[in-house]
Amino acid sequence: EPEVTQTPSHQVTQMGQEVILRCVPISNHLYFYWYRQILGQKVEFLVSFYNNEISEKSEIFDDQFSVERPDGSNFTLKIRSTKLEDSAMYFCASSDGTRGIQDTQYFGPGTRLTVL
């Protein structure tokens, strides 16, 4: 069964450094998402991406964050200058876009980001 994959599984970085989290969505999917989950807290929406542009973003997704689909398979989340509070599990998801608000989102296993 097709699945969303994410690399790396764990990323440790120093405060102020840039990090790029990578995701490979399911191949025929058209919508891509990033969510994050701080330890012990709710899963929070960050951004959705469709047709090579951001379609929605949350208040969390400020100028420090950016997303990109650099080629036909990868979808990346970049944090320009990491802060301690960016430490969280980051989940990528994708959906095929054929059923609108009924779309099923398929989540990857997550990347644990630790900012020291």
Add this chain to the structure above:
Amino acid sequence: DAKTTQPNSMESNEEEPVHLPCNHSTISGTDYIHWYRQLPSQGPEYVIHGLTSNVNNRMASLAIAEDRKSSTLILHRATLRDAAVYYCILSSGAGSYQLTFGKGTKLSVIP
């Protein structure tokens, strides 16, 4: 956003049915009811969704109240693998595909 209310936790014995409730009294006529779950140390996973009629799939059943102000996710025979946090989520509205997760219900399955 339309809000949902779920119990913080529930317990079930293995191989017994589990009924997970969700209240959504401010649901709008076009909101779909989605259920996802998150197993320990994993990403969320789709379970089932519906609008008005009850729905069945290989994982679970979804019973939706006639007034749509509440719904119940039914796991017919709980297994240890079903121990997870279950989230009841309403679709955000026209043009918005984001999923708004609450705290969910943590289901423990007792062997």
